[in-house]
Amino acid sequence: MNWSEKQLTEYLEKRGIPSVLPRVDTSAPPFAAPMDKPGGERLALPGEDIVLDLPRPISVNKLRRINWAARKRAAAWRQMADNYILQAKSQGLKFNRIPRFELAIVLDESKVFIDLDNTLKLLIDYLHAVHIVENDAPKNMRGIAVTWGTTLDAPSGCRVIVRPCA
Secondary structure, three states, X not given: OOOOHHHHHHHHHHHOOOOOOOOOOOOOOOOOOOEOXXXXXXXXXXXXXXXXXXXXXXXXXXXXOOOHHHHHHHHHHHHHHHHHHHHHHHOOEEOOOEOOEEEEEXXXXXXXXXXXXXXXXXXXXXXXXXXXXXXXXXXOEEEEEEEEEOOOOOOOEEEEEEEEOO
């Protein structure tokens, strides 16, 4: 989903905030980013981590086979994740594509029941699709760490921390 700020504003005026609101701690980044521009627009500062709580991802193993049920689940996951991102944008946060970055991914082991490595492709491709990262090529993505955590570490099932680097 590639929406301009104007399209997002029109959508929110027409339909309001999505009915499925994420349960995220809004005192943590990216929601706590300082006000940078007049009109309430907030930008993630260069070098500042972007912390996103996303729904628990589905296994890439299911997506790589011709499995129509899994495609429907992936579409549903993307829609739910879009709602999380839309909520962050509706609070004034604007994402700029980060050209070089490292990722830290924490999965709640009480909610995610797939192998750690099976979550990566879907999450990384999603970050690119919503214009948070520029690309996942070696010159762009410089490192990745994936760990198990608890509901405190990943309240929605998955926490992705995007750390810009030089």
